[in-house]
Amino acid sequence: MSFVFLLIVVALGFEYMNGFNDSANAIATSVATKVLTAREAIIMACICDLVGALCGTAVAKTVATGLVDVAFVTQATILCSLLAAILWNLITWRFGIPSSSSHALIGGLCGATLASAHNNWHVIKWATVDPTTHHATGLYFKVVFPMFAAPICGLIGGYVAMGILIWFIKHHHPQHINRRFGKMQIAAAAWTSFTHGMNDAQKTMGIIALTLFTATKTGRLDHLPRWLAFLRNPDFNVPMWVKVICAITIAAGIATGGFRIIRTVGKKLTKLKTAQGFAAQATGAAVIQLATVFGVPLSTTHVISSSVMGVGATKRLTAVKWGLMGRIACAWVITIPITGSIGYVLLRSLSAAGVN
Numbered sequence: 001m002s003f004v005f006l007l008i009v010v011a012l013g014f015e016y017m018n019g020f021n022d023s024a025n026a027i028a029t030s031v032a033t034k035v036l037t038a039r040e041a042i043i044m045a046c047i048c049d050l051v052g053a054l055c056g057t058a059v060a061k062t063v064a065t066g067l068v069d070v071a072f073v074t075q076a077t078i079l080c081s082l083l084a085a086i087l088w089n090l091i092t093w094r095f096g097i098p099s100s101s102s103h104a105l106i107g108g109l110c111g112a113t114l115a116s117a118h119n120n121w122h123v124i125k126w127a128t129v130d131p132t133t134h135h136a137t138g139l140y141f142k143v144v145f146p147m148f149a150a151p152i153c154g155l156i157g158g159y160v161a162m163g164i165l166i167w168f169i170k171h172h173h174p175q176h177i178n179r180r181f182g183k184m185q186i187a188a189a190a191w192t193s194f195t196h197g198m199n200d201a202q203k204t205m206g207i208i209a210l211t212l213f214t215a216t217k218t219g220r221l222d223h224l225p226r227w228l229a230f231l232r233n234p235d236f237n238v239p240m241w242v243k244v245i246c247a248i249t250i251a252a253g254i255a256t257g258g259f260r261i262i263r264t265v266g267k268k269l270t271k272l273k274t275a276q277g278f279a280a281q282a283t284g285a286a287v288i289q290l291a292t293v294f295g296v297p298l299s300t301t302h303v304i305s306s307s308v309m310g311v312g313a314t315k316r317l318t319a320v321k322w323g324l325m326g327r328i329a330c331a332w333v334i335t336i337p338i339t340g341s342i343g344y345v346l347l348r349s350l351s352a353a354g355v356n
Helices: 002-021 024-032 038-053 058-065 075-094 101-116 139-169 174-217 226-231 240-255 259-268 274-293 300-312 322-352
Strands: none
Touching (some): 024 038, 024 174, 058 174, 101 139, 101 322, 139 300, 274 300
16 A cells, blocks of 8 residues: 555656656747746746646547556555656756656556566557547557657748747737737747646546556455545546646746746757747647547647747758757657666666565
């Protein structure tokens, strides 16, 4: 029983880190264009992420049951998944590199589950079709393909959106443009934060729900006192209390900062004005919203960074610092293999120590 509580605490620790790491991407451009101060942007992001986190469970169910065979998932598997993701988040945060908390968690889960199954690769759902809904699921459809498709959509979408805006505003006075698009950018930033809450916060919800489901199935929660009966989860669902506690935790993480990532995405990739900031954030929010509807655990980092790049490229290709973008892209590509390896090694170590 105490191990279950430990897993919930570690999962919330990951959610907290997600707040000060990933969510900064949602508000970075607003700070860079000076339509909001960092404090104002963070307060707005806290509120919008909190509301978004309470909406829907499609992504939570994908992370919990759509990527690996839950029959091989134990409490130790979940613990190693979370520790792998937390370690990678700390490393990338330390160097100010916008990495994906989503992919860190997914990689850790796949690696740890593979170790639990004694190297049986069939436990990882690569590409399957749900027999009841006929929807495509699995690692390829929900993670790998979107990992490349989403940044491309963000890049092209940002470029096209900014190109259209340039055509409409070319005869307007700069002060009028800045005033109008400053307000529109705030709305776009709020939308981006809302979609971040809908997508990113749900991943930890899925992990906690999976923890409770696994503990219920293995009998660890059979002798709970009546006042703790809410912890039982025999049919795998995401209880409202899990949604609320994850929403509050990610909001608390946002409130503590994320200034390193704000500087990288909002100021170092390319210089932005209000119209450009609006185009980047609106594009990013639209892509994330669409992915959330289909239960795709998307990376806010990938989408926002590529949208900023696409918008910056409308000025000229050299306006984007492609070298920095290359560093970020490398972090994207290696996140799942590295966290998968960490999760695998951690699980093997715990198994050797007799923990399962």
